[in-house]
Every structure is written in C-alpha cells, then in structure tokens.
Amino acid sequence: MNYTKMSKNDATDTLSKLTKKYDGYLEMGLKLDMSRGKPGDEQLELANGMLTVLENGDYLSPGGVDCRNYGGLEGIPEMKEIFSEMMDAASDEIIVGGNSSLAMMFDNVSVYMSHGVKDSEPWAKQGTVKFLCPSPGYDRHFTVCEYFNIEMITVPMTGNGPDMDVVEMLVSSDPMIKGMWCVPVFSNPDGIVYSDETILRIAALKPAAKDFRLFWDNAYCVHQFNGTRPAILNILRECEKTKNSDMPIVFSSFSKISMAGAGVAAMASSVDNCNYIRKRLFTQTIGPDKINQLRHVRFFKNYKGVMTHMNKMADIVRPKFETVLCNLDKELTETGIAQWNAPDGGYFVSFNTIDGCAKRTVALCKKAGVVMTGAGATFPYGKDPRDKNIRIAPTYPSVDELQKAMEVFCLAVKIAALEKICGSA
Numbered sequence: 121m122n123y124t125k126m127s128k129n130d131a132t133d134t135l136s137k138l139t140k141k142y143d144g145y146l147e148m149g150l151k152l153d154m155s156r157g158k159p160g161d162e163q164l165e166l167a168n169g170m171l172t173v174l175e176n177g178d179y180l181s182p183g184g185v186d187c188r189n190y191g192g193l194e195g196i197p198e199m200k201e202i203f204s205e206m207m208d209a210a211s212d213e214i215i216v217g218g219n220s221s222l223a224m225m226f227d228n229v230s231v232y233m234s235h236g237v238k239d240s241e242p243w244a245k246q247g248t249v250k251f252l253c254p255s256p257g258y259d260r261h262f263t264v265c266e267y268f269n270i271e272m273i274t275v276p277m278t279g280n281g282p283d284m285d286v287v288e289m290l291v292s293s294d295p296m297i298k299g300m301w302c303v304p305v306f307s308n309p310d311g312i313v314y315s316d317e318t319i320l321r322i323a324a325l326k327p328a329a330k331d332f333r334l335f336w337d338n339a340y341c342v343h344q345f346n347g348t349r350p351a352i353l354n355i356l357r358e359c360e361k362t363k364n365s366d367m368p369i370v371f372s373s374f375s376k377i378s379m380a381g382a383g384v385a386a387m388a389s390s391v392d393n394c395n396y397i398r399k400r401l402f403t404q405t406i407g408p409d410k411i412n413q414l415r416h417v418r419f420f421k422n423y424k425g426v427m428t429h430m431n432k433m434a435d436i437v438r439p440k441f442e443t444v445l446c447n448l449d450k451e452l453t454e455t456g457i458a459q460w461n462a463p464d465g466g467y468f469v470s471f472n473t474i475d476g477c478a479k480r481t482v483a484l485c486k487k488a489g490v491v492m493t494g495a496g497a498t499f500p501y502g503k504d505p506r507d508k509n510i511r512i513a514p515t516y517p518s519v520d521e522l523q524k525a526m527e528v529f530c531l532a533v534k535i536a537a538l539e540k541i542c543g544s545a
C-alpha cells in the first residue's frame with residue numbers, strides 16, 4: 121500500500137488503526153536504547169582474552185621495550201606494524217596514540233587552530249575557519265568544529281562519497297576552508313565506500329588554502345560483514361602523486377575491534393606532518409599507555425589476527441543488521457514513505473523519512489521507550505535541512521530487543537508520515 125497515493129479518507133483510517141496499535145506498545149513499558157553505535161556485550165566478550173593475556177611478568181614488548189615505563193612517544197613497533205597494514209601506511213608515517221582516535225582528531229584540529237599547520241599561520245589568526253562536512257555525517261566530527269567555532273559547510277553525500285563537484289568548487293575558491301571530514305569506508309551513517317573516482321578527485325584538489333587538511337577518519341576500515349575488506353585507493357599515496365602529500369591525515373582505532381574505551385588509536389600522515397605532531401606530543405605527554413598496546417599485540421598477534429577477529433565480529437553483527445533490514449523491507453518497502461541503505465559493513469543503517477518527519481518519528485519512538493539517535497544529529501549544528509535522516513544503530517541491543525524496537529520504529533515512521541499526509545502534523 122503506497123501511502124503517498126492514498127485518498128485522504130484511507131490515510132485517516134489507516135492512521136487511526138496504526139495509532140491504536142501504537143498505544144498497545146505504549147503500555148508495554150519498553151526500554152530500548154539504539155541511540156549510539158556502541159558494541160554489544162557479545163562483541164566485547166570476543167576480546168575478553170585481552171584482560172588476562174598479560175600474565176604476571178609479561179611487560180616486555182617483543183622488541184624488548186619495557187612497557188611499564190615512560191617513553192616510546194609514538195607507540196611500540198609491533199603495534200605500529202599492525203596499524204601499518206590496517207592504515208596502508210609506512211611505519212614512520214604512523215603515530216600510535218591513546219585509546220581514542222576522536223581525541224587525536226581533536227588534538228590535530230586544536231594544534232592547527234593555535235599554531236597552524238607545519239609552516240603556516242595559526243588557522244584561528246587568519247579569520248573564521250571553515251570545514252566542509254559531507255552530510256549525513258558523524259555527529260562528533262561536527263561537535264569538534266562547534267567547540268572551536270569552526271563554521272561548518274554541509275556538502276551532500278552521493279552513493280560514491282561526497283559530491284565532488286561541490287567540494288572542488290568550494291575548496292578552490294575559499295582560502296578560509298581549512299579542512300574536510302571524510303569517513304571513506306562504511307561512512308557514518310550512510311555505510312558508503314568512497315569510489316576510486318571520488319578518492320582521485322579528492323587527492324587532486326587544489327585548495328585555495330595552502331594549509332588545507334583532509335581529516336580521513338578510517339574508523340571502519342576492517343568492519344566488513346562478508347570477510348573481504350573494501351579495497352579503496354590509498355589516500356596517502358594518491359596525494360603524493362598529486363603533490364598534496366601533506367594534505368591527508370588518516371585516523372583509525374581499535375575501539376570497535378577490541379573494547380570501546382580501551383582500544384588503541386593511531387594517525388598516519390606524511391613524515392613531515394608526523395614530525396610536526398611529534399613536537400606537540402613531546403610537550404603534551406611523556407608517552408602513551410604501552411601496556412595496553414602490548415595487550416593488543418599479544419591478543420591479536422598481527423594484522424591477520426585482527427582480520428580473523430573481525431570475521432567473528434561480523435557473525436555477531438550481521439544478524440542484527442539483517443533484523444533491522446528485514447523489518448524495514450517488510451513494513452516499509454511498499455509505503456513509498458521511506459528510503460534506506462543496506463550497507464556491507466560498518467555500524468549504521470541510514471534511514472530517510474519523507475521530508476519533515478524525522479523529528480516526529482524519533483519523538484514517537486522515544487515516547488514508546490525506544491531511544492534513537494536524535495533526528496538532525498547527522499548534520500552540522502544538529503539541523504537536518506529536510507528533517508528526514510535518522511541513524512539506526514543496530515549493534516547494542518540483542519536481536520530480540522531489536523525486533524521489538526524495529527516494530528515500534530516502523531510504526532512510528534508510518535504514523536509520522538500519515539500525520540503529514542493527512543495534514544494533522
């Protein structure tokens with residue numbers, strides 16, 4: 121039944137039937153949280169071995185570094201080796217940090233704002249700094265911009281990555297555009313993998329700002345569901361070819377591989393950029409948590425170990441995505457009031473209602489005890505101009521909980537759309 125083609129009487133009738141059904145869910149007193157892309161317990165348990173992998177007396181890294189002590193500013197070599205394969209970067213292009221890649225991104229933005237990129241004036245001294253924000257995107261990237269009063273410019277996403285016509289036009293014309301956020305693999309929330317053409321065009325950008333930086337957040341580089349990692353072009357190497365070697369800064373972490381909050385993060389960039397960041401690091405810390413790095417090295421052993429682990433992870437996560445997608449297919453395909461992505465990996469299903477219905481849908485879910493990510497969160501300033509995008513995060517609830525949550529969600533989508541169609545919203 122296509123809701124958009126219904127007569128007003130039929131729409132009103134259907135709305136009243138669905139509202140009765142919804143009232144039934146209200147009485148159930150559900151309490152389900154789908155608000156953030158957090159790993160579920162089963163995923164975390166996969167890495168429980170990490171808690172005991174270091175037995176008493178095991179504190180020397182394979183290369184002989186005493187991980188208990190200070191030092192080793194940029195990580196132990198064996199951790200770098202794992203990141204080197206994950207991030208497609210050479211060892212001297214990598215700095216291993218603490219647990220959070222978001223913290224490393226924040227630090228990078230912070231240092232460029234206050235001190236500039238390696239040989240330029242501080243961004244903040246030059247005027248109002250602007251960033252391109254392909255959207256829907258990751259809300260925490262946008263929060264970093266807000267914190268530093270960086271003006272965010274929304275760039276539409278396409279099925280191949282950011283709309284490059286828009287990016288090229290803006291970047292080449294405004295010297296105050298200093299950065300762009302990119303999640304090239306299984307983008308948050310769309311689950312899109314950037315095409316070769318997109319990456320080549322990004323690498324070939326000719327920014328008006330000589331101190332422009334690309335924040336290449338490869339958080340989901342190994343989060344595939346089908347065992348095969350998406351083969352995207354290597355941004356570091358492509359930017360070398362276009363004489364933009366200092367432009368990209370790649371980030372990744374183990375937060376959603378081992379334990380969220382107790383993983384290990386890293387950045388990769390040109391040797392020059394890394395040297396510049398090292399100076400800052402030297403001032404900031406006497407060294408990262410090498411014991412946690414050693415734990416990761418002992419537990420995963422090498423990159424192959426990470427991939428084996430991620431295959432086990434996929435077996436846990438895949439059924440949850442299937443539950444979400446089955447419900448959407450069954451309940452909404454024929455209604456003409458929704459569109460969504462079926463990603464091959466990552467953490468989210470990006471869902472679109474008809475214009476003007478996302479906030480209402482999320483509010484209806486909340487009233488029935490199902491907490492979703494706030495509508496608008498996937499856009500700069502929390503404002504979705506068409507109020508239609510909702511980020512569904514399937515990983516945290518159990519499959520049974522998800523099933524209930526999706527029943528409520530689909531009902532809420534229908535009610536919000538029918539209210540609009542009937543003119544009662």
Ligand code: PMP
Nearest residue numbers: 220221222258303308339373375
């Ligand atoms: N980048 C993206 C795209 C993410 O989705 C997340 C987690 N939600 C992060 C970074 C956060 O990573 P970390 O835990 O390493 O700070």
